[in-house]
Amino acid sequence: MSPRLTDLEDLDRTDPALRAWVAERVRRLDADARRSADTHLLRLELPADWGIDVYLKDESTHVTGSLKHRLARSLFLYALVNGWLRPGMPVIEASSGSTAVSEAHVARMLDVPFVAVVPRSTSARKIALIEAQGGTCHLVDRADEMTSESQRLADECGGLFLDQFTYAERATDWRGNNNIARSILEQLALEPHPVPRWVVVGAGTGGTSATIGRYLRYHRLPTGLCVADVENSAFFEGWRTGDRTVTTDTGSRIEGIGRPRVEPSFLPDIVDRMVRVPDAASITGARFLSARMDRRVGASTGTNLVAVARLVQEMRSRGETGSIVTLLCDSGDRYASTYYDDDWVTAQGFDLAPWDAVLHEALPLPGR
Structure with a gap:
């Protein structure tokens, strides 16, 4: 029997709604860069x-007051084009400073929830800056627990650990x-x-x-x-x-x-x-x-x-x-x-x- 193309094993996961969602968020990031x-x-x-x-x-x-605005934009863009970030997925980051402030701003711009994992000793002013940009702060006892707790939290809630310390060099x-x-x-x-x-x-x-x-x-x-x-x-x-x-x-x-x-x-x-x-x-x-x-x-x-x-x-x-x-x-x-x-x-x-x-x-x- 002659082979037929229609006999090939085929699995199509095309999701037009998801592609449109990603495209719109990439557009928002590009628009922010132009502004x-x-x-x-x-x-x-x-x-x-x-x-x-x-x-x-x-x-x-x-607009978020620091060099980290570029990094935040790049990290979210990297997550989007890699297919890691989907509608409604919480984004988690280990940061108590400028990165968290900038990422909270970008997350709000993209309509995704954002959680910063920060040490309990973080000043009220820093927490207020993160929350003012739409983020939520999750407290840990020590700074060296931030990364592992971020990954645990992401696994638990089906979220994405953005992980600036691993992906910063490749996201830009x-x-x-x-x-x-x-x-x-x-x-x-x-x-x-x-x-x-x-x-x-x-x-x-x-x-x-x-x-x-x-x-x-x-x-x-x-x-x-x-x-x-x-x-x-x-x-x-x-x-x-x-x-x-x-x-x-x-x-x-x-x-x-x-x-x-x-x-x-x-x-x-x-x-x-x-x-x-x-x-x-x-x-x-x-x-x-x-x-x-x-x-x-x-x-x-x-x-x-x-x-x-x-x-x-x-x-x-x-x-x-x-x-x-x-x-x-x-x-x-x-x-x-x-x-x-x-x-x-x-x-x-x-x-x-x-x-x-x-x-x-x-x-x-x-x-x-």
Whole structure:
């Protein structure tokens, strides 16, 4: 008997309603990206005769107030196009900070429930920010329980654990879509040094450094990628030793960056240089830049600035000219009761004065 195509085993799971639902949510994400246009690239004034230009990519102007808005949009888009997210499915994330705030906003935009798994010690202000964006907070006793509890909760309620620390490096298309690296290079096009000598970022998930590092290599640019790490974080030691199993006993005091383990999204082989920045220096950096700009920035931006100051100092000592770009990650208004509270700083045992002197010497105003 001759074979017939109609005899082939066939299973068709086409679901037009589901495809339409996904398509509509992808459209909403694209529309959000278009509305937000792009964030500004700010220039930090330095003596003109140095021939060194420093720029800050101001991610605090996103509607949810931080760099994490890009990540949230990318993670939800990744889940949608992979077929993981379906109508009515709760989305779970392990985050008590800016990522949860941004993801709650995006989830509400897509009409899906969102739950942030946060430590019981999380401040009422942070919980209020997440809830204001439409999210719900699920409390755990310790920070190291967040990931496992997120997965358990997702399994229990038939939800999706978004898992920023695993998927951050792959959710953002490093060749184009929603790419902060492309935006930086386009905005530098008419500047005196359009191809930067360095790009400086911190590491929380590792997704931003992965995106920028890949983009620089893809476009065959000589720009170096420098990652600024903080105290109580495993990234620096893991990068130095090549050991991805490195852990620390306590968490980072600089919100948004630093992790007690080397997260899966951190790609050490594309990082050219790392600088470990003391917490006192990070807080001083935030205050220093806030005074210079007449607006508050978060301490993770201070971490970046200290690493930038180190690179500027080295370029000057070698007689090099060029540009350095870093990120202004979020507003300092969220940290009025911590990094900008003198009593809190004193209680933590931080001495900011020595670092303030260092930064004023390394990054003086023109004519000083």
